[in-house]
Amino acid sequence: xxxxxxxxxxxxxxxxxxxxxxxxxxxxxxxxxxxxxxxxxxxxxxxxxxxxxxxxxxxxxxxxxxxxxxxxxxxxxxxxxxxxxxxxxxxxxxxxxxxxxxxxxxxxxxxxxxx
Amino acid sequence: xxxxxxxxxxxxxxxxxxxxxxxxxxxxxxxxxxxxxxxxxxxxxxxxxxxxxxxxxxxxxxxxxxxxxxxxxxxxxxxxxxxxxxxxxxxxxxxxxxxxxxxxxxxxxxxxx
Numbered sequence: 001x002x003x004x005x006x007x008x009x010x011x012x013x014x015x016x017x018x019x020x021x022x023x024x025x026x027x028x029x030x031x032x033x034x035x036x037x038x039x040x041x042x043x044x045x046x047x048x049x050x051x052x053x054x055x056x057x058x059x060x061x062x063x064x065x066x067x068x069x070x071x072x073x074x075x076x077x078x079x080x081x082x083x084x085x086x087x088x089x090x091x092x093x094x095x096x097x098x099x100x101x102x103x104x105x106x107x108x109x110x111x112x113x114x115x
Numbered sequence: 116x117x118x119x120x121x122x123x124x125x126x127x128x129x130x131x132x133x134x135x136x137x138x139x140x141x142x143x144x145x146x147x148x149x150x151x152x153x154x155x156x157x158x159x160x161x162x163x164x165x166x167x168x169x170x171x172x173x174x175x176x177x178x179x180x181x182x183x184x185x186x187x188x189x190x191x192x193x194x195x196x197x198x199x200x201x202x203x204x205x206x207x208x209x210x211x212x213x214x215x216x217x218x219x220x221x222x223x224x225x226x227x228x
Contacts, residue, residue, distance in 0.1 A: 004158075006158075031214055033214075040202075040221070041220075041221075042204055042218035042219065042220060042221055043159065043204075043218055045215060045216075048214050048215070050214065055214065056214065056215065088158075090158050090159070094214070096214075102147065102208060102214060102216075103149060103161055103164055104149075104161075104216060105161060106151075106158035106159045106160070106161075107158050108157055108158045109157070109158045111156075
């Protein structure tokens with residue numbers, strides 16, 4: 001099973017709201033990722049967690065706050081977003097063994113609209 | 116920085132024909148490559164991968180070819196079906212110790228009935 005699940009599927013929020021995106025995998029993967037994808041563009045890496053520790057932050061604004069409560073869960077907390085943050089937010093996971101074939105498996109994404 | 120790119124943004128294919136999607140990369144140190152398929156409204160779906168010590172790998176109806184001499188990657192889809200209509204992304208890993216993937220711009224494949 002190579003399933004990564006994400007909730008919610010769709011989210012509409014105002015610029016003053018606080019919301020969270022959730023991601024879950026039960027493949028025993030130890031690396032988890034957040035990506036942002038704009039229409040007709042490839043995914044852009046935001047954060048990487050390795051063994052539940054943040055290992056990569058691609059200079060993402062602080063209004064995006066990731067959290068990894070355990071090895072199966074990944075959250076993305078959103079606060080004071082801007083309309084330009086509207087996008088598809090993708091979660092992915094991989095085995096997490098450096099030097100291995102780090103295939104990343106993606107979830108279906110959360111379609112976010114900021115008004 | 117070095118990145119992965121695709122030769123053509125769109126490809127129109129007759130149902131039943133073979134499709135070839137191309138990707139050029141510039142990082143000669145890249146050791147691992149992946150092809151993803153993304154259908155409308157869905158996340159990228161893993162199709163096939165290849166390591167740099169191989170030049171060909173086959174899956175079900177798909178073949179990936181890697182030419183390290185000219186830094187070129189291609190995905191061949193045999194007997195293209197309507198369900199193959201999607202955006203296809205190539206991705207590379209530049210360092211065996213890196214978690215980061217560099218994605219190409221994507222090719223939109225449309226299958227004509």
